Amino acid sequence: MSATEAVSLPETIEDRKVIFKARGLVQVFGRVVALDACDLDLYQGEVLAVIGDNGAGKSSLIKCLSGANIPDEGTIELDGQRVDFKRPQDAQDAGVETVYQTLAVSPALDIATNMYLGRELRKPGVLGKVFRLLDGKRMRQEAEKNVKSLGISTLQNVGQPVETLSGGQRQAVAVARAAAFGSKVIILDEADAMTTDAQLALRGVMEEFSSHCTFIMTCNYKSKLLEALHSRSTVIDFKLEPADKPVMAMQFFKRLEMILTENDVTYEKAVLAKIVEKYFPDYRRTLNELQSLAVNGVIDAGTLAQVTSIKKLSDLLKALKEKDFGAMRKWVVQNSDIDASQVFRKIYDNLHEVLQPISIPQAVVIIAKYQYQAAFVADQEINQVACLTEIMVECLFQ
Numbered sequence: 001m002s003a004t005e006a007v008s009l010p011e012t013i014e015d016r017k018v019i020f021k022a023r024g025l026v027q028v029f030g031r032v033v034a035l036d037a038c039d040l041d042l043y044q045g046e047v048l049a050v051i052g053d054n055g056a057g058k059s060s061l062i063k064c065l066s067g068a069n070i071p072d073e074g075t076i077e078l079d080g081q082r083v084d085f086k087r088p089q090d091a092q093d094a095g096v097e098t099v100y101q102t103l104a105v106s107p108a109l110d111i112a113t114n115m116y117l118g119r120e121l122r123k124p125g126v127l128g129k130v131f132r133l134l135d136g137k138r139m140r141q142e143a144e145k146n147v148k149s150l151g152i153s154t155l156q157n158v159g160q161p162v163e164t165l166s167g168g169q170r171q172a173v174a175v176a177r178a179a180a181f182g183s184k185v186i187i188l189d190e191a192d193a194m195t196t197d198a199q200l201a202l203r204g205v206m207e208e209f210s211s212h213c214t215f216i217m218t219c220n221y222k223s224k225l226l227e228a229l230h231s232r233s234t235v236i237d238f239k240l241e242p243a244d245k246p247v248m249a250m251q252f253f254k255r256l257e258m259i260l261t262e263n264d265v266t267y268e269k270a271v272l273a274k275i276v277e278k279y280f281p282d283y284r285r286t287l288n289e290l291q292s293l294a295v296n297g298v299i300d301a302g303t304l305a306q307v308t309s310i311k312k313l314s315d316l317l318k319a320l321k322e323k324d325f326g327a328m329r330k331w332v333v334q335n336s337d338i339d340a341s342q343v344f345r346k347i348y349d350n351l352h353e354v355l356q357p358i359s360i361p362q363a364v365v366i367i368a369k370y371q372y373q374a375a376f377v378a379d380q381e382i383n384q385v386a387c388l389t390e391i392m393v394e395c396l397f398q
Contacts, residue, residue: 017044018080019214020065020096020185025074027060032255032283034060035071042185047206047215047229049191051222053281058218059101062189065216066098067091078184089118097182101190103174107163111155112136112143114162115177146180150208152201167376168195179205185214191229192219193375199226224375249280256290260299267299275299313346317354320388321397328392332384340374343384351391359395366390 020042027035035057042048052058063069065076067085076083078094085091088098105114113120113136121135121142122128128135143158152172155165162170171194178186186205188194194202203226206215219225253276260267275293279286293299312331319327335343344367351363370387377383 018042019044019046019078020216021077022061022065023075023077025061025064025071025076027057027064027069028072030259032252032287034283035064038074040065042214042216044212045210045214047210048217049222049225049229050216050218051220052218053220056281059189062098062187062216062218065091065185066096066187068098092181095182095184096187097178097185098187099171099174099178099189101193103170105162105170105173108161110159110161111147111165111173112140112158114173115139115143115146115158115180117177119181142180143176147176150176150179150201150204152176152204154197154201166195167378168197171195171198171376172201175202175205179209182209182213184212185216187216189218190220191217192221192224195376196226199229203229224372245280249276252276252280252283252286256286260290260294263294265294265297265299267294268301271299271301313350316347316388317350320392321354323392325389325392328388329385332381332388336381340380340384341371344371344374344387347388354397356396356398359397363391363395366394 018041020040022038022040025035025038025040026033038057038061040061050058050061060069064071064074065085067088067090070086076085078096083090083094085094085096091098106117109117116139121139123133123135127133140158147155147158152175154169154172155176162173165173175188175198178188186209188202191199191202206229217225217229253273256272256276257267257269260272275289276286279289290299312334316328316331318324319331348364348367352360355363366387370383370390374380374383
């Protein structure tokens with residue numbers, strides 16, 4: 001665990017009050033251990049960034065802390081009192097708000113209604129208590145006041161439908177909603193996927209509420225966090241030490257053997273080892289891949305050829321050079337199950353084979369732009385096609 005300087009915090013650990021504490025959290029899905037005796041201390045006014053690769057257990061930790069999952073073992077304390085969250089509503093009632101990767105906003109409703117979704121204000125007197133009529137005017141006024149107090153300049157009209165907002169503005173709505181009701185702890189899953197505008201809004205939220213509220217962020221790549229956020233954060237890195245990787249890979253391999261045996265799937269150990277080696281430590285993707293490969297009840301050397309890898313890059317390079325949009329799009333579809341960052345990296349590594357030297361810097365800038373967008377776009381296939389189309393049109397080929 002490493003830490004960067006966090007502003008506005010007491011100078012010594014002894015002076016800091018522990019707001020949120022977890023001890024020995026264990027989360028098991030079948031034979032896969034997502035969390036293994038995880039401990040956490042979150043101090044008053046702290047911003048905690050939990051960093052780790054896919055499959056490291058970040059989202060499992062967040063779900064246990066927010067009531068979305070019930071841990072199999074371990075305890076959670078809030079303000080010194082043990083809590084047992086059975087559902088997200090329990091955590092919200094206790095002052096713990098979560099902004100999930102999916103944002104959980106309703107596109108058809110306006111900003112103000114989304115901010116009060118599930119906590120709607122009702123009209124005073126008989127109209128509200130008996131007829132349950134909503135007080136739309138007061139919700140709009142309170143929503144507008146909250147947005148302005150947080151300095152979120154991208155949200156000008158709280159009566160605007162969310163479906164008309166950009167991705168970054170939708171993220172800002174989710175952050176503002178969490179800030180409005182998260183009286184003690186605000187949790188943000190995959191914070192590095194937020195746009196620059198949303199991260200700036202989040203920074204404003206942190207400074208506004210740091211005197212009484214603490215924050216937990218998870219992210220895959222700390223380099224994608226703005227310096228204003230990163231420098232404000234204490235960092236826990238969910239990374240494996242080199243000496244631990246062989247041990248954990250072997251443990252995972254043995255669990256997979258038991259899973260396949262219990263499900264009557266015939267397999268070759270050498271092939272299974274290759275699949276584990278390819279995706280480790282991403283347990284989730286390994287399991288998804290095995291589920292796809294085991295549909296016929298057999299995983300053998302013939303199956304190994306189906307393991308997802310970037311297929312026929314030469315076909316893509318040829319399509320780009322010949323400006324064959326149909327062939328390029330077909331290649332993207334064939335590789336749609338590959339992580340977007342791997343695809344962009346492979347293209348980057350091989351463009352020198354078909355581009356004139358003068359166009360390579362331009363292609364690098366194009367790839368960097370779309371690789372950044374891949375963190376938050378709704379459709380990765382469209383994003384990759386757009387990137388390759390721009391390269392095809394703007395760059396000079398040999």
